[in-house]
Amino acid sequence: MIDIIIPLYNSKTIWYTLASIAYQNDTDVTVTIVDDCSSKEYDYSKILDFYRKYLDIQYIRLEKNSGPGVARQKGIEATHAPYIMFIDSDDSLGGVDVISKIRKHIIVEDKDFFIGRFVEETYNHQFYFRDNDQTWLHGKIYRRKFLERNHIHFNDTYKNEDNFFNQLLLLHAPRVGKIEDTLYVYRNNMDSLTRSNNYAYNYEGTIWYAYNISEAMREALEDGCDPKLVSILGTRCLVPLYYYYIEYYQRKDVSKLVEYGSRIYHMIDYQLVEENIIRDAFCSYIQYMLTTNYQYLLSGVSFEDFKKMLGDYHD
Amino acid sequence: MIDVIVVGEDKKIEKTLFSISIQTILDQIHVIVVSEEKHDYSGFQEILSIDEIVTKEKTVGGKRQIGFDKAKGEFVFFMNAGDVFFDVFALFNSHKIIQNYDVVIGGISNAEKKYSNYYLVGNLYRRSFIKRHRICFCHSDGLENGFHQLFFMAHGKINYSGDIIYYQKKEMEKDYSFYHNLIEDTKYAFDIARTRNYDSCEIAKKLYDDLLFFATFFHEKKEDYQNTLIEELKPIMKGFYDHKKSMREKDYKYISDINISNQKVDQIYFNELEKRIIL
Numbered sequence: 001m002i003d004i005i006i007p008l009y010n011s012k013t014i015w016y017t018l019a020s021i022a023y024q025n026d027t028d029v030t031v032t033i034v035d036d037c038s039s040k041e042y043d044y045s046k047i048l049d050f051y052r053k054y055l056d057i058q059y060i061r062l063e064k065n066s067g068p069g070v071a072r073q074k075g076i077e078a079t080h081a082p083y084i085m086f087i088d089s090d091d092s093l094g095g096v097d098v099i100s101k102i103r104k105h106i107i108v109e110d111k112d113f114f115i116g117r118f119v120e121e122t123y124n125h126q127f128y129f130r131d132n133d134q135t136w137l138h139g140k141i142y143r144r145k146f147l148e149r150n151h152i153h154f155n156d157t158y159k160n161e162d163n164f165f166n167q168l169l170l171l172h173a174p175r176v177g178k179i180e181d182t183l184y185v186y187r188n189n190m191d192s193l194t195r196s197n198n199y200a201y202n203y204e205g206t207i208w209y210a211y212n213i214s215e216a217m218r219e220a221l222e223d224g225c226d227p228k229l230v231s232i233l234g235t236r237c238l239v240p241l242y243y244y245y246i247e248y249y250q251r252k253d254v255s256k257l258v259e260y261g262s263r264i265y266h267m268i269d270y271q272l273v274e275e276n277i278i279r280d281a282f283c284s285y286i287q288y289m290l291t292t293n294y295q296y297l298l299s300g301v302s303f304e305d306f307k308k309m310l311g312d313y314h315d
Numbered sequence: 316m317i318d319v320i321v322v323g324e325d326k327k328i329e330k331t332l333f334s335i336s337i338q339t340i341l342d343q344i345h346v347i348v349v350s351e352e353k354h355d356y357s358g359f360q361e362i363l364s365i366d367e368i369v370t371k372e373k374t375v376g377g378k379r380q381i382g383f384d385k386a387k388g389e390f391v392f393f394m395n396a397g398d399v400f401f402d403v404f405a406l407f408n409s410h411k412i413i414q415n416y417d418v419v420i421g422g423i424s425n426a427e428k429k430y431s432n433y434y435l436v437g438n439l440y441r442r443s444f445i446k447r448h449r450i451c452f453c454h455s456d457g458l459e460n461g462f463h464q465l466f467f468m469a470h471g472k473i474n475y476s477g478d479i480i481y482y483q484k485k486e487m488e489k490d491y492s493f494y495h496n497l498i499e500d501t502k503y504a505f506d507i508a509r510t511r512n513y514d515s516c517e518i519a520k521k522l523y524d525d526l527l528f529f530a531t532f533f534h535e536k537k538e539d540y541q542n543t544l545i546e547e548l549k550p551i552m553k554g555f556y557d558h559k560k561s562m563r564e565k566d567y568k569y570i571s572d573i574n575i576s577n578q579k580v581d582q583i584y585f586n587e588l589e590k591r592i593i594l
Binding site for chain 2: 019023050054094096097125182
């Protein structure tokens with residue numbers, strides 16, 4: 001009933017991802033590991049032989065490195081259970097009853113997409129609980145039929161590829177269920193350290209963010225999705241894009257950000273978008289305002305200026 | 316360092332070991348497995364610091380004692396083979412609140428319901444306190460082998476964490492041998508406490524607490540073997556009134572409030588039982 005797909009690239013921690021599945025009180029799942037062409041010194045055969053005694057594990061190796069998106073997509077194609085869950089190879093499941101709780105929800109509720117809670121553990125043992133998140137794949141369960149029927153798929157980007165998948169999914173208006181329990185632990189995150197200090201990562205991430213949102217919108221429109229949903233997504237995303245622009249325009253090449261941002265801008269039908277959407281988006285993305293340290297006040301570039309820049313830009 | 320002592324012959328011990336290996340504070344954990352025959356844990360040696368002690372000792376309590384004697388860490392945690400930690404944060408949650416305490420009592424969950432535990436598994440103990448008061452295990456197959464009762468009588472500082480730490484697939488079957496073993500453990504604990512001259516008031520409190528405990532179970536299920544059990548309890552409860560003199564009114568009230576409100580003991584039934592057992 002449940003497929004667990006784990007993309008893998010040079011992972012030293014896959015053993016605890018698998019341990020967190022093996023200790024479940026319900027282990028009736030199929031685990032599919034997709035090795036995105038890990039380097040030769042990473043030999044997983046010993047670990048896999050060990051865990052095969054306790055779990056049903058399938059291992060696929062890609063010929064060349066293709067990114068976590070493609071790896072997960074190959075995982076989807078190599079499996080067939082009605083529901084799919086993704087786990088990263090440096091994360092783990094939460095409690096001992098996660099699978100059994102998920103199974104109860106799947107059986108009882110007729111939904112295409114379940115959003116469960118996940119907890120982010122930082123390198124210094126701080127915990128952040130994430131409820132109602134719509135960006136990450138963590139703690140989410142997907143109905144295969146819905147993905148297939150609506151061509152929901154991963155692309156070949158390496159960042160925000162999860163955001164692309166989730167936004168494309170949401171634009172097709174799935175029936176969404178909520179699972180209150182903590183399903184997933186985003187572990188021991190050196191990332192949370194690097195994310196704030198390493199702005200090269202952030203900068204690149206923002207380009208891929210803009211690209212993947214514009215691609216999700218484009219495909220959704222081609223698929224005949226509700227243009228109102230597409231316009232709302234695009235409008236909301238202009239807000240963080242604006243803050244990214246303010247943060248980087250004086251020290252980085254922001255031409256790609258503007259190019260992809262303008263694609264988003266031109267796909268929005270402003271008549272379909274109510275005024276409060278922009279207001280709500282500013283409220284939701286308030287953390288960006290704070291991280292840019294009010295630069296936007298001094299930059300002389302208002303949100304309206306930014307939108308005009310996107311509107312004037314042509315490929 | 317925390318020594319996690321795993322005892323029992325359950326085939327599902329690997330689940331226990333997996334649940335230890337995913338703990339967020341794994342680098343502070345050392346595992347001691349005590350069993351009657353040698354097993355191959357080489358697969359686990361890559362991910363866990365683990366020692367196995369093979370012994371001819373047959374009782375659960377005896378094995379726990381062997382495991383405890385081998386422990387070197389600041390804290391100890393006992394598990395039954397086949398049980399697991401409830402989630403990846405279990406030991407972290409208990410460990411972070413144990414400064415200034417001698418034990419953190421963790422909640423136990425099973426497949427049907429969640430419930431609190433005061434007895435042994437699920438609790439994180441400070442090893443130096445145990446050693447100082449020479450708290451030890453009865454060589455029996457009971458729930459807690461007198462250990463936690465002795466801890467209570469030695470007046471260890473207790474922190475009730477309220478977090479669910481531990482998961483057992485099934486609760487222990489509460490049949491005659493369960494209660495019989497518990498009574499054996501209780502007898503053992505009181506014998507040791509009296510020989511070591513533990514505080515009379517603490518002994519009285521524990522005796523009273525146990526009496527209420529048994530009263531609840533007897534009240535819930537009136538089984539044929541109840542009379543046998545009550546006879547077995549009598550010699551332990553003898554001398555309760557001597558100890559009771561050193562109990563203060565507020566201790567008496569405190570213990571009865573906890574037991575009666577938590578377990579809904581019928582006061583009238585309890586009074587009758589008290590008369591039968593103690594007189």
